[in-house]
Amino acid sequence: MAELNDFFAEVTGLIDRELDLLIPADGGRPTSLRDAIRWSLFGGGKHFRPALLIAVGRAFGAGDRKLKRTAAAVEMIHTYSLIHDDLPSMDDDDLRRGRETCHKKFGESTAILAGDALQAMSFQVIAGDTSLSLEIRIELISKLAQAAAKMVDGQQLDLEAEGRETSLEDIEQIHRNKTGALIGFAAEAGAIIGGASENDIEAIAKFGERLGLLFQITDDLLDITRTTEQLGKTAGKDVAADKSTYPALCGIEQTRVFASQTHRDALDAIEPFGERSLMLRRIAEFIVSRNT
């Protein structure tokens, strides 16, 4: 999938430039806080959510100029959630993308504040994006705020489920909130900015929702089947923390079947878009193929 890799590299360049403008290395805020924010923002992530937003937006004819700031805002929210999730009182993780987590490197209070600042700035970025109409900006802010609140609900449910017996519905509820809501927003935002019809936005929202679930299922599988070195984050920690995961509940084989089904559901949702959705199909394929 050379073309998809090229696309991810292109989006990473685009978004990193945007983030570098928004939070410059020699900017005004306290140095330590800025360094902590930039450490986590430029940590070598694949920028999957911005890539999804841009792929959907382009499929509906939007130019990058209209897409890039909302895409950067999504990456800011995602990064803040990783910083907070890694904290000692949460998932207590020392390693992220092969490097020290924010609180390991900069201390706990700075990490909490870096996350807090990123959340505030993400809304500011969209509010100030004059390439978008006021109406679209308000719709994006409202939906991003809802997704961000759901993400928090999901993390809380996830922490509460540790060591407790959980059902498949429990796990789905956790993931729909914790991972699915922001991925769903990324897809929907691309369609909204692209001026898609109500029907098309609905189809894309369905696609995003299935994609988010697929992302989580394969993440659960990777946690079991890969080593820490391969992952760039601590492997096997779901099992260690007695986390509720699909493989823990259904076994690896059944989880793989579930992944295939979810993949098909995602493709069905964008079937009406035909050739326009080529990159979206490739993104779905990429997620599923991580699980090798």
Add this chain to the structure above:
Amino acid sequence: MAELNDFFAEVTGLIDRELDLLIPADGGRPTSLRDAIRWSLFGGGKHFRPALLIAVGRAFGAGDRKLKRTAAAVEMIHTYSLIHDDLPSMDDDDLRRGRETCHKKFGESTAILAGDALQAMSFQVIAGDTSLSLEIRIELISKLAQAAAKMVDGQQLDLEAEGRETSLEDIEQIHRNKTGALIGFAAEAGAIIGGASENDIEAIAKFGERLGLLFQITDDLLDITRTTEQLGKTAGKDVAADKSTYPALCGIEQTRVFASQTHRDALDAIEPFGERSLMLRRIAEFIVSRNT
């Protein structure tokens, strides 16, 4: 100041009803998270920031219907900042408004997430306030996000200043960000919603900025002159933490002189508004008179 007390009681009723509608006791999110959020929101605070917003808004002829949701959003941001500031890795405080702090009662991870959720919801509340034009909503969101980011900068600067020698400029910079920015936003938001002219908004912003500084100076004084029981939060903790405060730098008497000057500056800023600004003058008077 019976009339001012009546006004605060009225605002508290108005804002608490609004917050109760926005985050109902039997709402959808995880119970523990909702309880933690409501514990801190309904903790008996004076709702000073919403009161300021409503007083300014009324001075410019805005009805409560247009003011109450933004006022609730400001209280949500303020409450989130208190929850995070009280955390063990920050100011490590067990007591707030005479009750256990959020993390003492609900645990650290729930407290962090309660703050995170409140921040997201505050932007959602303004984005969804259809009593305001799209233009005003975007302006409010943009300015609230800037104030929230500054608040975080101020907390970082404050933590970094602990145990370090600080100048009067350092302290002013901390307070302008940590306390001043959100109080300034509350004042400015009332004027924006009230449709005030550019000049009038500027005067109100100046008033808000001075009021924020006055609030912090008198807070510093109260920390020294009052007991824990009187304050409802741990007294003397600024000194214990070797915090940079006005009294620590200039002594109590000089700080009182500084408070009087700042009070006069605040009143000068709203002098052009004459009778309309009666409640604003009373609020400034209230802040200064806390220091007895």
